[in-house]
Amino acid sequence: MDLKIIGAGDAFGSEGNLNTCFHLQHEHLQILIDCGATSLVGLKKNQIEPAEIDYILISHLHGDHFGGLPFFLLDLLRKNRKKTLTIIGPKGIEENTLALLELLYPGLQAYLDLSLIIFKTYQAHEELETEFFKLQAFPVVHSEESLPHGLKLFIDDKIIAFSGDTEWTDNLIELSKAADLFICECNFFEKRGKGHLNYKTILQHQEALECKHILLSHLGEEALNHLDLMTIPVAKDGMEITI
Ligand SMILES: [Zn+2]
Numbered sequence: 001m002d003l004k005i006i007g008a009g010d011a012f013g014s015e016g017n018l019n020t021c022f023h024l025q026h027e028h029l030q031i032l033i034d035c036g037a038t039s040l041v042g043l044k045k046n047q048i049e050p051a052e053i054d055y056i057l058i059s060h061l062h063g064d065h066f067g068g069l070p071f072f073l074l075d076l077l078r079k080n081r082k083k084t085l086t087i088i089g090p091k092g093i094e095e096n097t098l099a100l101l102e103l104l105y106p107g108l109q110a111y112l113d114l115s116l117i118i119f120k121t122y123q124a125h126e127e128l129e130t131e132f133f134k135l136q137a138f139p140v141v142h143s144e145e146s147l148p149h150g151l152k153l154f155i156d157d158k159i160i161a162f163s164g165d166t167e168w169t170d171n172l173i174e175l176s177k178a179a180d181l182f183i184c185e186c187n188f189f190e191k192r193g194k195g196h197l198n199y200k201t202i203l204q205h206q207e208a209l210e211c212k213h214i215l216l217s218h219l220g221e222e223a224l225n226h227l228d229l230m231t232i233p234v235a236k237d238g239m240e241i242t243i
Pocket residue numbers: 060062065142146165
């Protein structure tokens with residue numbers, strides 16, 4: 001399966017990087033992991049047709065991770081889409097997405113065929129099974145109000161794990177265990193910031209992370225200024241990875 005990094009940036013657009021959004025394609029199935037505010041632009045830049053996407057998984061309710069949904073839904077309206085889109089996120093994903101849509105495009109909801117848009121809520125530690133994959137969500141340490149989770153996706157014989165936004169928590173060990181790819185946030189290099197990881201902390205815990213590959217994402221300015229000192233691969237917008 002192929003993973004494309006649509007956006008690997010932080011909330012501030014540091015160095016022009018787009019907000020978090022990863023596109024996974026496995027045969028005909030297309031999944032987005034997070035849909036930050038800039039995602040529609042990123043998808044079009046990469047010639048990915050939003051109307052073809054089957055699932056969108058959301059790690060937490062911050063704009064740089066789910067704020068792209070109204071634009072995504074607006075785009076679907078132009079396409080006369082006939083297939084189902086399933087949006088899976090933490091508690092409140094449906095209410096928050098529709099409220100955001102109403103704020104940004106008042107009245108637009110009436111034109112959406114909501115029977116084709118299914119919202120599902122994951123519960124921490126429980127398995128959510130869909131027709132094509134299994135999903136596990138792990139609580140992580142970030143702004144509590146955003147209901148932050150790390151996501152572990154079991155698809156075919158592969159495992160893809162994503163930390164979401166978080167400080168260090170031992171939940172990352174279970175989350176990344178046996179993953180073919182673990183995408184881990186690395187907002188800082190050595191600076192300490194509430195709700196985020198730094199590179200030094202990831203290095204300290206690297207041995208406990210039993211995954212095949214780690215890819216760092218969500219780098220802020222201070223981390224981007226230390227890229228030359230990092231030995232763990234860093235995600236870049238437009239990067240393609242075969243898993
Ligand atoms: Zn966040």
